[in-house]
Amino acid sequence: MKRTSYISELREMLALERSRGRKIALIPTMGYLHQGHLALVERAKQTGAFVVLSIFINPLQFGPNEDYANYPRDVERDAHLVEAAGVDALFHPTSEEMYPSPMVTFVEVGQLDTVLCGAKRPGHFRGVVTVVCKLFHIVQPDFAFFGQKDYQQFLIIQRMVRDLNLPIEVCPVPIVREHDGLALSSRNIFLTSEQRQQALILSQSLNEAERLWRAGERSARVLERRLREQITRESQGVIDYAEVRNAQDLSEVTNIESPVVIALAVRFGSTRLIDNKVIGVEARV
Numbered sequence: 001m002k003r004t005s006y007i008s009e010l011r012e013m014l015a016l017e018r019s020r021g022r023k024i025a026l027i028p029t030m031g032y033l034h035q036g037h038l039a040l041v042e043r044a045k046q047t048g049a050f051v052v053l054s055i056f057i058n059p060l061q062f063g064p065n066e067d068y069a070n071y072p073r074d075v076e077r078d079a080h081l082v083e084a085a086g087v088d089a090l091f092h093p094t095s096e097e098m099y100p101s102p103m104v105t106f107v108e109v110g111q112l113d114t115v116l117c118g119a120k121r122p123g124h125f126r127g128v129v130t131v132v133c134k135l136f137h138i139v140q141p142d143f144a145f146f147g148q149k150d151y152q153q154f155l156i157i158q159r160m161v162r163d164l165n166l167p168i169e170v171c172p173v174p175i176v177r178e179h180d181g182l183a184l185s186s187r188n189i190f191l192t193s194e195q196r197q198q199a200l201i202l203s204q205s206l207n208e209a210e211r212l213w214r215a216g217e218r219s220a221r222v223l224e225r226r227l228r229e230q231i232t233r234e235s236q237g238v239i240d241y242a243e244v245r246n247a248q249d250l251s252e253v254t255n256i257e258s259p260v261v262i263a264l265a266v267r268f269g270s271t272r273l274i275d276n277k278v279i280g281v282e283a284r285v
């Protein structure tokens, strides 16, 4: 596996691969990798492309009181994991390499940013799409892979690619869960064993909401109320949001007639976890 922290070096490497007729696949990450990231690698490898995985903890997407300083980091461990998984190149730039001077140009997100995590974390998605747009320009991939745990992020990036005519296929990869249903996340290591046990309420309440929907419940408000009641009754998690929204554009839904995403953000101590489930026959993004 090739490895670099420099944009110029990465570009030279990729120009050579392109001249050999290889397509390029990009997996943007913030590191501290887990099986969810390795599922992205597996999907990327299936394209036959030269697979680049980037690790960059992007300061632009963290609010002033968020966990940028404490975000877990271990590039050497990550490098071993991705090399074993068959990644062709690891790109792990420093902040100085990505942001040599203070940014004055940003990608604005618009309407998709006004709900769910966008509403709770002002500026977060502006930081995400700005860095993803930079990575897209640096790597110029044919394919880019993102996990569906960050469902809103996926929709926003897909929309940016469409709005800005970027010639990139943005590919969603399903959520990877532990045996007991907990969605994999780099932040799970911050949970105490009691909080980890309580965090199972996310997948359990999503499953229960799906069960109610399968049993014929079509009111979004009823599902949201049931989610909130179950989470509050069965855990000490503090709900940031528990909402049912249109799966394509995150607009408000009253009666569930087309695919919806049930989206949760819940805090356990200082750790904020997100999870979601898409329901509806043609549930697809």
Ligand code: PAF
Pocket: 028, 029, 030, 056, 058, 061, 128, 131, 132, 150, 153
């Ligand atoms: O999902 C993440 O890890 C980050 O938001 C991303 C897409 C790598 C941008 O920093």
